Amino acid sequence: MVEVSELQRDALSEIINIGVGRAAASLSQIVRDEVELSAPTVLFLEPSEVNQALNGVEFDELSVVSQDFSGPFDSRAMLVFPEKNALVIVGHMLGEMVPPEQLSEFEQEAMCEFGNIILNACISSLADLFAVEFEGSLPSYRHADRQTLEILETSVGDRPVVLVVQVDLKIRKQELQGHLIFMMSVTSLSELLDSIDHYLARQGIV
């Protein structure tokens, strides 16, 4: 695993905090309600450690939206949350435009768009703070359970590193626990750390 200094980790947490804040603002507009969120916890893990990290969550069936981003470093970004929340989110997105019995027809497609907005809000913060540009692939959506989460089956490099950001979200009446997961190769992690160093240098911190 690449060495991550305390300053780099702290800076990354803060940058991700800003990204998650931007994502929460988007989420609040989607669900038309106030969104409270916890400070994100940032973990660097080996793929084999991810299931253990997700073991603390109180749900088994998961909804996963993923999208690949390429730029100064490449990453597969994933938004993971309880499957039971998917239709609730779709219902909030579409409001009264679609009757409740038809919501499931929109789930696949609406969740892709939901993930697209949230993941882009987060990645855009990174891009702006690092003064760089990322290109995103089209989002994809699937169901998984904690044991079969395809994180371990996807390939983004020889020895992928997984950056897990855990955020607790509360939307007035419903509690959602979501995870943002960024998978990247060791090379991309080094490039991410370079971007953090440049950012810190621009701020006159190092």
Next chain:
Amino acid sequence: MNTPVKPLFLVVDDSKTSRLLITRMVIEMRPDWRIVEAASGDEALKLAQAEMPDFVSMDINMPGMSGLEAAGRLRMIDQKVRTVLCTANVQESMRHNAEKLGLHFVAKPITPNTIAEMIEYFER
């Protein structure tokens, strides 16, 4: 006396949900507009060949041709078309690209406020 032609609004987005949200909100705010939908840049260009829209809401990240390219091609056909890029890609660089191309930029998610901003630009 000729009846004035109602404005034609083209919604280009690969997301059915986004097209639904945009069209429903625009219908509410401008019930007299005619609305057509395209799920890709290619489809948008085909529709524009049949009748050039007055106003366009264009997503950027779509399968096939990007929204930026499709918007550029629409302008080559008719410079008067007013296009808004409606995208989740809210990076500063994307806003600058839009500005350089003379396109207006609104950030998803789609809300009554984003649609009002879009309409305000179209009618400016």
